[in-house]
Amino acid sequence: MTWKTAHRSFYYEGAPEPADPELKPNETALLCIDVQNYGMVLHDDPAERARWAPFHERMRGKVIPRLQALQQQFRDNGLDVIHARIACQLEDGRDRSLSQKLPGWNNLLMPKDSEASQIIPELAPAPGEIVVTKTTDSAITGTNLRLILSNMGIRNLIVTGIYTDQCVSSTVRSLADESFQVILVEDCCAAGTDELHQQELAIINMIYCHVMSSEELRGLMGLG
Template structure:
């Protein structure tokens, strides 16, 4: 089967990944350089790119119950705010897709699956933050939707190296292919 990959970049937004983040994700800064490299590769090959962003209503009416109190005290990813935007280093270009989500998985309540299928994509390459939450749920759902799934290990991050590595191992054990940024160009050339 011929592979048609798409790049999914998860939650690399100002409120989580910038140096001025209101709700900073430890490890986010470390994945910016690998993600810019991946983005360049996919742009060069004119492959589909999806920037997945968490967006919430200003009143927090769409926030998960277990994050509601945190949102009340420190709102994050509020629709229309600078904090909800993709960080400058990864700003989407015309023709790249921006998918808004309100839950951890990029597939729940979004048009992602429909758009991937319409574009003929059968393989997703995933990077971003955070490995045990939004990255992991997106990866598990991609597998459930029958996409070949590649996690770029050095382009994903978590609060600690141990948390990241445990989750990467768990994903590998369900059949997710784990590559590093350096392996993506040869993989793309071999497909």
């Protein structure tokens, strides 16, 4: 099974296979979403640490090394790598969107200069790469990224990062609504559980994006 037939939802079970997308180098960029220090901290509570163990195993064993390699291949081929991160401008977080103020797991208070809000060292921006800071789930809604992409002539976004069912999905949907062509690299993303990850891939595939592996993307783009 290839990306053309995998991750099909109920709505697209019988849909024809999509054509290969045309990804011109000068119109294509890699977007890395929210792989920040806060998400990689191990819980002090043993039960919570055990509950999140599969996520950390996926991140360390698959997502981080594969995304790191993809970033380097884009750089080596002269393609743009863009980064988005969650952080608030004010120390007390009054500038955050409602979704990041409500009680619960997604209540993120991370001032822009805090250690928790920084992108992890393995995936840190190279000198000169664009980094947008958002107080929303979507990197389009909460920043001037749409204008930046338009000014750069970018029409195709290769999306990666965490969490598949939250900020990644919100960004993918926003990009699709703005008529960008979106490729989601499934092995360079993760959700809290693999079940959530797989569910969201099926939900957004073929309507908001095309879901494929990093290997399939490299073959499609001719990245060596």
